[in-house]
Amino acid sequence: MSIKVTLLGSAVSHWGEDPWARGSWSLIGRHGSPQDRIALGMPVHDRLRIAGEATHPTRAGMTHGAFEQGRAAAAWAIERGHTEIVVVGAGMAGLGAARLLDDHWLEVEIWEARDRIGGRTAGVEVAGGAFDLGANWLQQYDENVLARLAERFGLRTVVTDFTDPMVLTGERFPGGIEDDVRKRLAAAAPDASIADVLDDWLREPAPWSAAEIHRFVDAEIVMDTGAPLSWLSARHGFEPGVGEGDRWIAGGYRLLTEHLAKGLRIRLDRRVDRILVADDGILVIKDDPVLGESSKRADAVIVTAPVPVLAAGAIAFDPPLPEPHRAALSRLGAGRVEKVVLRFAERFWPEHGYYRVHGPADTCISEWLDATAADGTPTLVGLFAGDWLDTLWTGTDEQIAARATEIFRNAVPAPR
Numbered sequence: 001m002s003i004k005v006t007l008l009g010s011a012v013s014h015w016g017e018d019p020w021a022r023g024s025w026s027l028i029g030r031h032g033s034p035q036d037r038i039a040l041g042m043p044v045h046d047r048l049r050i051a052g053e054a055t056h057p058t059r060a061g062m063t064h065g066a067f068e069q070g071r072a073a074a075a076w077a078i079e080r081g082h083t084e085i086v087v088v089g090a091g092m093a094g095l096g097a098a099r100l101l102d103d104h105w106l107e108v109e110i111w112e113a114r115d116r117i118g119g120r121t122a123g124v125e126v127a128g129g130a131f132d133l134g135a136n137w138l139q140q141y142d143e144n145v146l147a148r149l150a151e152r153f154g155l156r157t158v159v160t161d162f163t164d165p166m167v168l169t170g171e172r173f174p175g176g177i178e179d180d181v182r183k184r185l186a187a188a189a190p191d192a193s194i195a196d197v198l199d200d201w202l203r204e205p206a207p208w209s210a211a212e213i214h215r216f217v218d219a220e221i222v223m224d225t226g227a228p229l230s231w232l233s234a235r236h237g238f239e240p241g242v243g244e245g246d247r248w249i250a251g252g253y254r255l256l257t258e259h260l261a262k263g264l265r266i267r268l269d270r271r272v273d274r275i276l277v278a279d280d281g282i283l284v285i286k287d288d289p290v291l292g293e294s295s296k297r298a299d300a301v302i303v304t305a306p307v308p309v310l311a312a313g314a315i316a317f318d319p320p321l322p323e324p325h326r327a328a329l330s331r332l333g334a335g336r337v338e339k340v341v342l343r344f345a346e347r348f349w350p351e352h353g354y355y356r357v358h359g360p361a362d363t364c365i366s367e368w369l370d371a372t373a374a375d376g377t378p379t380l381v382g383l384f385a386g387d388w389l390d391t392l393w394t395g396t397d398e399q400i401a402a403r404a405t406e407i408f409r410n411a412v413p414a415p416r
């Protein structure tokens with residue numbers, strides 16, 4: 001008997017095409033190392049600093065890492081004696097920076113390209129509930145500064161056990177394989193990619209089978225990065241973070257960002273095109289062919305635009321960024337993980353919390369959060385990476401949501 005489902009509403013992300021993200025989170029390419037993250041975050045002379053998740057040496061790709069880096073950049077500006085600061089970007093790093101500067105009674109203005117705050121935390125309303133199309137979890141919960149804020153604001157959080165997903169199709173990979181993978185990646189040559197290590201290993205995969213190794217790599221590395229394995233650094237491309245006490249926020253990240261933004265001066269729809277440094281200050285400029293240029297002078301600027309946005313030259317720096325910063329940008333990058341939120345009239349899947357679906361092709365992988373606990377309406381949040389994105393993320397959002405629903409429905413065991 002096939003399962004009947006009634007979709008009440010859906011939402012679909014497009015991080016890969018988003019001009020202000022150009023991908024999901026930062027990653028280290030085969031010629032890079034965590035040193036590139038540190039180099040990118042070093043002050044540029046006395047007036048400019050790049051912050052954002054990509055500059056955190058150990059908590060990159062996560063909201064609390066971004067927030068910490070924003071605050072570190074703000075502390076630098078305060079220490080340098082700057083009193084008027086522009087922050088570029090109203091994501092977690094920008095909000096963290098501006099909050100601290102504002103708490104010190106300094107003049108701070110955020111210029112944000114989008115018409116909303118939050119950056120890669122992106123709240124969305126679906127069928128009367130609030131969910132996330134960007135960041136979902138507070139990772140590394142016990143040591144997460146944003147988790148402490150969520151507690152202070154009285155937000156409800158729900159635990160996800162990433163170490164024990166229900167595998168709906170395909171087989172689980174064996175428990176001990178992760179240690180072996182990590183050991184092999186750590187022992188790789190400095191410029192080796194993850195694909196290089198796999199090619200070698202698969203010639204003699206024992207004690208595992210080739211299929212088991214592939215299953216681990218697809219489920220953990222492809223899903224955690226969304227990047228080609230031939231580009232990712234073997235030593236540094238598979239960074240930790242997931243599976244360390246993660247909890248999602250019922251009602252979404254928006255509840256945090258709205259608190260953080262309270263009272264701040266935020267100019268939305270203010271894309272920064274150019275940043276000019278002079279002896280007596282720094283100018284941020286938006287060029288507009290119709291309205292002309294708008295600009296603001298400041299003592300210092302903190303830039304939180306994502307790595308691929310900076311690497312694409314979306315902001316022109318005059319003088320250009322120093323060589324170590326440009327080299328770091330060329331060695332870092334971002335992958336693509338997309339999400340879909342699906343709300344149903346009835347639950348048609350077994351209760352567990354987190355699910356993994358392999359197939360139909362080996363490299364097609366999706367993971368699913370049961371977000372019903374948000375408000376009681378049966379809700380799934382699907383995460384897609386790898387080869388799925390080529391076939392699934394085409395057509396309208398409704399078509400994508402319908403296809404995603406089919407993938408999950410087909411994976412759920414039929415009722416007897």
Ligand SMILES: Cc1cc2nc3c(=O)[nH]c(=O)nc-3n(C[C@H](O)[C@H](O)[C@H](O)COP(=O)(O)OP(=O)(O)OC[C@H]3O[C@@H](n4cnc5c(N)ncnc54)[C@H](O)[C@@H]3O)c2cc1C
Pocket residue numbers: 013015020021023024025051052053054060061062063064066088089090091092093094111112113114117118119120121133134135136137138139270271272273304305306309314315337338339
């Ligand atoms: C699908 C997905 C799932 C994720 N899941 C998690 C998770 O579960 N847990 C977790 O911790 N992290 C997760 N992340 C990562 C997390 O969202 C990011 O690491 C974090 O939000 C980055 O914050 P940021 O401030 O560094 O950058 P952003 O949030 O990208 O903020 C930068 C801001 O700068 C703006 N901007 C860019 N260019 C310009 C310009 N020229 N002028 C003005 N403004 C500009 C952008 O619009 C943006 O608002 C996820 C990300 C994605 C995409």
